[in-house]
Amino acid sequence: MPGPAHPRMAPVAENASVTQLELFFDLVIVFAFTMVTDFAAHETTAVNLLRALLILAMLWWAWIGYSWLGNVVKADEGIGRVAMFVAMGAVFLIALTIPESFHDLPGGWYGPLVFVIAYLVVRFVHLSVFWLASAHDAQLRRQVIRWAAGSLSVASVLLVTGALAHTTLQLGLWLAALVWDMGWTFFAGNEWRLYSASHFAERYGLIVIIALGESIVSIGVGVAGLPISWSIAVGSLLGLAVAGLLWWAYFDVAALVVEHAMHEAGGERRIQIARNCYTFWHFPMIAGIVAMALGLKKVLSYVGGAQGHSLSDELHGIPLFALYGGVIAYLVALAGFRHYATGKVLVPRLVASVLLLASIPVATNLPALAALGVLCAVLLAVIVFEVVRYAQPRDLIRHGQL
Missing domain, CATH: 1.20.1410 (I/LWEQ domain)
Known part of the structure; x- marks a missing residue:
């Protein structure tokens, strides 16, 4: 089984179990899910429900990246551990910003942009560790390049532009970013690793x-x-x-x-x-x-x-x-x-x-x-x-x- 060649990374064994750090990470994600429920309950309209579903899908898409990463690199060892804690902090900021992800509250930072920046931190940390893990695995490196070139590059532009736009346009651009991201991932190939x-x-x-x-x-x-x-x-x-x-x-x-x-x-x-x-x-x-x-x-x-x-x-x-x-x-x-x-x-x-x-x-x-x-x-x-x-x-x- 080829594994990560980086000296500060440990490959995942075939009989591996979920680590406690991954479970900790998942608890933070589910706290964000709870915030989505509160966001939807605050204003029970069809538009707000669509916003809540979009935020939930973005959180899910961030989480699934770490489910794949954790099957290649041990989450609680070396760089993997550091990456998980950085991503965890960014997810926590996402959760805290959900109430103002579409309507910025007076005072403080601009909520929608903070939401997007924290989300992109989660995504780019995931990409960075996958890049390091694929240093001596040509198949995985090809897959990472192909996926990142079409997925994150386009989605990032749409998300940042949406955060700076008005509410209706913001919803449309963020939805387009998510659809593009999911669609590109589906068609980007099957050369990922699953140990x-x-x-x-x-x-x-x-x-x-x-x-x-x-x-x-x-x-x-x-x-x-x-x-x-x-x-x-x-x-x-x-x-x-x-x-x-x-x-x-x-x-x-x-x-x-x-x-x-x-x-x-x-x-x-x-x-x-x-x-x-x-x-x-x-x-x-x-x-x-x-x-x-x-x-x-x-x-x-x-x-x-x-x-x-x-x-x-x-x-x-x-x-x-x-x-x-x-x-x-x-x-x-x-x-x-x-x-x-x-x-x-x-x-x-x-x-x-x-x-x-x-x-x-x-x-x-x-x-x-x-x-x-x-x-x-x-x-x-x-x-x-x-x-x-x-x-x-x-x-x-x-x-x-x-």
């Missing part, structure tokens, strides 16, 4: 767990300072159950099957599974969790009687679409995740997505707590069906007999 499939799969599994944990935090935030009551207890437990069922949907079988497929694949096919299943299909999962967190936060504030709401109030508009749409995006992304790696379609997940979509008009006329109950019931039904219907193959997969 440890288990490390890579574990890293993405952990970010899903931490993001689900953020949704639990949203439940607590929604009822913070309110006296405990039966409605708050039931709503909180239903929210926890929804998060737990989403955990089950990912980790019970799907994550194991795709990780196995990536282990078995070689050459370009392994890179394609890593890129498409994890880098791309995981984003709708994370976006779905963040959207669901926004919906849960609103539900719990309703059932707790915050801001003049009552238990009989309906959840409608963007909070309802965030709650149901987030879960739908998660389920569809899980289906795509598994289908690309194995060719199998998770029909029950897609049926559940259609049922949830069809339930939105009904949920609009239900009290918020009842709408959450319907969501939980559909998820529970699909999980129970899969456990019973696919009992034998599930048992074989979970006990390592693929």
Whole structure:
């Protein structure tokens, strides 16, 4: 296995696990996800929701670079460790600047430009370490040059220009930068290195767990300072159950099957599974969790009687679409995740997505707590069906007999 030739870099072993420093980095990223949820909740309009989704996608795109880098260079050794801490600081500044990423607040630095500069620091630190790691690896060096030449060069100009523009133009330029960045990465080739499939799969599994944990935090935030009551207890437990069922949907079988497929694949096919299943299909999962967190936060504030709401109030508009749409995006992304790696379609997940979509008009006329109950019931039904219907193959997969 070729490894980084730089004396202050350590290559990643095939049986490597996620380091504690990578987990620390991920916690900072998820703090930024939390700030995105707050940003979306502050102004529940379609435009603001699009802004929040764009910021979340930029954070995701910054994070995935370090998931690939951490599979080539040990994150907690030498230059890798220094790079992680520098990137961590920049991500923290991004998170703090999210509230004024589109509307600069009076006093202090110009928020949108600080946001972009911090984001570009994260990206260029990642590129610099990859450049050093590829010093004696001609294939990886070609891939890094090809990717950086078309991706960061164009995206950087669009991002900086957007930060200095007015709001509508800013949104358009930042969106164009992200679409270009993602598109170029998809078509820039398959000559990346992936030394440890288990490390890579574990890293993405952990970010899903931490993001689900953020949704639990949203439940607590929604009822913070309110006296405990039966409605708050039931709503909180239903929210926890929804998060737990989403955990089950990912980790019970799907994550194991795709990780196995990536282990078995070689050459370009392994890179394609890593890129498409994890880098791309995981984003709708994370976006779905963040959207669901926004919906849960609103539900719990309703059932707790915050801001003049009552238990009989309906959840409608963007909070309802965030709650149901987030879960739908998660389920569809899980289906795509598994289908690309194995060719199998998770029909029950897609049926559940259609049922949830069809339930939105009904949920609009239900009290918020009842709408959450319907969501939980559909998820529970699909999980129970899969456990019973696919009992034998599930048992074989979970006990390592693929």
